Amino acid sequence: MKIPFLNSVIAWSLKKRKHQIDFFIKYPIEVQQEVLENLIKQAKNTEIGKRYNFNQIKTYSDFIENVPIRKYESIEHEIDQARKGTPNIFWHSKIKWFAKSSGTTNAKSKFIPVSKVALEDCHYKAVKDMLSIYACNNQHTKMFGGKNLRLGGSSEMYEKNGTIYGDLSAIIIQNLPLWADFSSAPSQKVALLSDWEIKMDKIIDETINEDITSLAGVPSWMLVLLNKVLERTGKNNILEVWPNLEVYFHGGVNFNAYRKQYEKIIPKKNFQYYEIYNASEGFFAIQDQNNSQELLLMLDYGIFYEFISMDTFDDENSVAIPLEKVQLETNYALVITTNAGLWRYLIGDTIKFTSLKPYRIKISGRTKHFINAFGEELIIENAEKALEIACKKTNTSIKEYSVAPVFMKDGKKGKHQWLIEFIQKPKNTDFFMEVLDTALKNINSDYEAKRYLNITLEKPILNIAKPNLFYNWLKNKRKLGGQHKVPRLSNDRKFIEELLQLNNISL
Numbered sequence: 001m002k003i004p005f006l007n008s009v010i011a012w013s014l015k016k017r018k019h020q021i022d023f024f025i026k027y028p029i030e031v032q033q034e035v036l037e038n039l040i041k042q043a044k045n046t047e048i049g050k051r052y053n054f055n056q057i058k059t060y061s062d063f064i065e066n067v068p069i070r071k072y073e074s075i076e077h078e079i080d081q082a083r084k085g086t087p088n089i090f091w092h093s094k095i096k097w098f099a100k101s102s103g104t105t106n107a108k109s110k111f112i113p114v115s116k117v118a119l120e121d122c123h124y125k126a127v128k129d130m131l132s133i134y135a136c137n138n139q140h141t142k143m144f145g146g147k148n149l150r151l152g153g154s155s156e157m158y159e160k161n162g163t164i165y166g167d168l169s170a171i172i173i174q175n176l177p178l179w180a181d182f183s184s185a186p187s188q189k190v191a192l193l194s195d196w197e198i199k200m201d202k203i204i205d206e207t208i209n210e211d212i213t214s215l216a217g218v219p220s221w222m223l224v225l226l227n228k229v230l231e232r233t234g235k236n237n238i239l240e241v242w243p244n245l246e247v248y249f250h251g252g253v254n255f256n257a258y259r260k261q262y263e264k265i266i267p268k269k270n271f272q273y274y275e276i277y278n279a280s281e282g283f284f285a286i287q288d289q290n291n292s293q294e295l296l297l298m299l300d301y302g303i304f305y306e307f308i309s310m311d312t313f314d315d316e317n318s319v320a321i322p323l324e325k326v327q328l329e330t331n332y333a334l335v336i337t338t339n340a341g342l343w344r345y346l347i348g349d350t351i352k353f354t355s356l357k358p359y360r361i362k363i364s365g366r367t368k369h370f371i372n373a374f375g376e377e378l379i380i381e382n383a384e385k386a387l388e389i390a391c392k393k394t395n396t397s398i399k400e401y402s403v404a405p406v407f408m409k410d411g412k413k414g415k416h417q418w419l420i421e422f423i424q425k426p427k428n429t430d431f432f433m434e435v436l437d438t439a440l441k442n443i444n445s446d447y448e449a450k451r452y453l454n455i456t457l458e459k460p461i462l463n464i465a466k467p468n469l470f471y472n473w474l475k476n477k478r479k480l481g482g483q484h485k486v487p488r489l490s491n492d493r494k495f496i497e498e499l500l501q502l503n504n505i506s507l
Helices: 004-026 028-043 047-051 060-066 072-083 116-137 168-174 178-182 196-207 219-233 259-265 380-394 429-443 445-454 469-476 494-502
Strands: 097-101 110-114 147-150 158-160 163-166 212-217 247-250 272-279 282-286 295-297 303-309 332-338 345-356 359-366 397-406 415-424 461-464
Touching (some): 004 028, 028 047, 028 303, 072 097, 072 163, 219 247, 219 259, 259 397, 380 397, 380 429, 397 469, 415 469, 415 494, 429 445, 429 461
Parallel strands (some): 147 212, 415 461
Antiparallel strands (some): 272 282, 282 295, 397 415
């Protein structure tokens, strides 16, 4: 355990950063404008900078007039060139690292550039901010007296033409500053093991006798690990293993679906859950208040933000707006320009602003992860809220789920098919689906209109998944651990058919 004096020094240095955070909270538009100006200045002599006349861009209006919105497929050829070692394409310094990212809607991998400055001024800065914010909100924290249990992805790294690609968490862990590596567990060697199931056993070996005071990782995978810790130790809850555990930093999936399970195995009334919003493309937001579900948009990480209202979303042809024009509770697609060379990049996430002073957000879903097969415009936020209502009313708990449309055929109307893996099953599945359907109608007027008198949509159907169905599905795809996620909502039946086949269910 680190000595108290060192703990005090760490806490003091982290709290100093809070003053800079307060500055961008007070002057958000000015800070964002300065970020944009610096990015353009640094990249004006790159191929992208010359192509889009960066040397002539003086204002935001100039920027949007010259630089088009792009998604990954439109810049893939340039990223391929950079991965082959060609410098100065979209950033002024050579990009050595590329984060391999494969979303649930596309089996094809993406390779997201990660510059040295992005590692330092975005990802590592965000980790310090996460700790700083928590320390400021919890003055009597003893977190720095123990270690953080980190749960990252695979260490499989591939080098070619002087560039390296792999899981973002592996890139981050391999380049961690000494202070961060020193205060983390397990060891770097174990943290980066490729085989997920072997890695979990090794993590338990290295951590059950450590003083773990905080956790960090994706909720679905962290829950698997914690349950294995209980199996190994025979303890009733995690606090019997790590009595000084006080906070869990989580992100990657909606936490509401897992909250009850965590509260059961970590039965501590004042235990803190802190959400973060990070991705291969950057680190965007951090929960800045205790017991909140809002995230503070971090404005000085070398990322310039724009937003597209989903009401008018038209892919790369969309019209984006800057931060000062956003409105509360509007569903926006996120567009980013970054210090790793992504220019007006359509990341695929959607967010809503819950506050404008300061700018706080909540993640609402993905531009591709929704169901609009019949004009119902069902997004993940709707599904998660309706499930929360249904579970509460039926005393039910859910582990994983996926939803897909059943298309109109042979004169039959369309409907939604829910595949749910329950922890605690409802006593009456028909009533559960009735509550879920009613909640969706109350939440989403488009869904309600399509369900009216079953004119377009019939009532949804439910298939119950076998235990560990989704885990085994991911395992078969070699996607255990890390940032890999179950596809929640799909506009087609590709994923659900695979899951149903594994579950031995036919429609």
